[in-house]
Amino acid sequence: MTSKVAKNLAQDFLSFVNASPTPFHAVQSAKDLLIKAGFQELKEKDSWASTCRPGGKYYLTRNSSTIVAFAVGKKWQPGNSISMVGAHTDSPVLRVKPVSNKRGEGYIQVGVETYGGGLWHTWFDRDLGVAGRAMVRAADGSIVQKLIKVDRPILRIPTLAIHLDRQENFAFNKETQLFPIAGLVAAELNRTGESKNGGEKEASKGDEQAEFSPLKAITERHHTYFVELLAAEAGVKPADIVDFEMILFDTQKSCLGGLLEEFIFSPRLDNLNSSFCATIGLIDSVAESSSLDDEPAIRLVALFDHEEIGSCTAQGADSNMLPAIIRRLSVLPSSASGNADLSTAYEQTLSTSFLLSADMAHGVHPNYSGKYEADHRPELNKGPVIKINANARYATNSPGIVLLQEVAQKAAENDRPGVPLQLFVVRNDSSCGSTIGPMLSAALGTRTLDLGNPQLSMHSIRETGGTDDVEHSIRLFASFFKHYSATSKTIFVD
DSSP states (O other), X not given: OOOHHXXXXXXXXXXXXXXXXXXXXXXXXXXXXXXXXXXXXXXXXXXXXXXXOTTOEEEEEETTTEEEEEEEOTTOOTTOOEEEEEEEOOOOEEEEEEEEXXXXXXXXXXXXXXXXXXXXXXXXXXXXXXXXXXXXXXXXXXXXXXXXXXXXXXXXXXXXXXXXXXXXXXXXXXXXXXXXXXXXXXXXXXXXXXXXXXHHHHHHHHHHHSOOOSSOXXXXXXXXXXXXXXXXXXXXOGGGEEEEEEEEEEOSOOEEESTTSOEEEESOHHHHHHXXXXXXXXXXXXXXXXXXXXXXXXXXXXEESOGGGTSOSTTSTTSSHHHHHHHHHHTOOOSSOSOOOOTTHHHHHHHHOEEEEEOOEEOOOTTOGGGSOTTOOOOTTSOOEEEOOTTSSSOOOHHHHHHHHHHHHHTOBTTBOOOOOEEEXXXXXXXXXXXXXXXXXXXXXXXXXXXXXXXXXXXXXXXXXXXXXXXXXXXXHHHHHXXXXXXXXXXXXX
């Protein structure tokens, strides 16, 4: 039976994911948690020499969709190790196109494009809102970012009645049959008091008189009322919105489910579950005032955007972001006086550091158990899953497995046992996904292990996870941060 502590942590996760329909919102939610825990903001563009010190706790963002947070041990020396947990903030979604103004058969529709590899059939007949960020012109002429979340059903992608298409397998064209409806043309014309033709003539007349703009006005590229909704949410006038990045999301809230509330029913488990657990694990590891007193390492969490589309962007894991941050931290002066040799500090830090690549894993599905390797069938609520692949689609190796077992065992405290772990490999006749683990391991040369909580329905608009596994991962990550420095010295390879 799920404990009260586990259920409370799961409820905290539900609040996190419900507040985070986009990577921008997820980073803001993580920032809120970190600020509350005493972390101080840094900027990449600034020098850290006067602000970053041993014993300090910091975070920084890039593009407002990727965030890195770290705590510096008070016994830090240049070239010491960094214990890291990496995850990602994005999930497969439908994104509003740059020109989304569409109509069909009397309906107002919104043009969308697919982001990532979603189970798109699950997006049909759902109550969809929109969220993202808008670039808004302020009163002084500057352009600032505003987070937007229209948290009510304004869009829907309707299925075709079975009477009109009796196909055995549900198939559809993503370019022509995945556009949501937003309203009726007649209702919009009644709202504005224009006839269809009159409205077009007025718009044409306005085009002739309007001041030159490199792009068409945003109210031409998108439905006027759609832009008005975004402006109202941002607290600005429609004319002040210069551009925006909006995605669709399911307005149904995440919740606990199952007969004993042993399940989590939620969107974006992949990978906000890992992002939340990593953030709380870091915060818990430095909760005591003396947590960093004897720590010679840096404890770091990196939550990247764009994993679902390959990570090869400025804010993705395949960017220079993490290497650049590690380079700056590797030469961070210690509290003790002395002239340390900094010429190889970066390389020394990389060689002794460790990365846990945290991304959700495939729990065994009772209706499709034949899809799983017979001896590797992870179960929900049985703990994080170590992911292994002989072809290096995951970065896990034996020294990493040994290390994780050690820190999982050391998580036992306050009459609670250690954290249970599971193993997963795909069948030989099945393709294998990948994570940010292999790319970061190759780029940094740092030891890496891939793991994640088990779930069902990965990449669906509604996924299923285990209530207990939130606590399992938080305790594992906290133990990893607390015990890595001492434990890594007892495992010999090179």
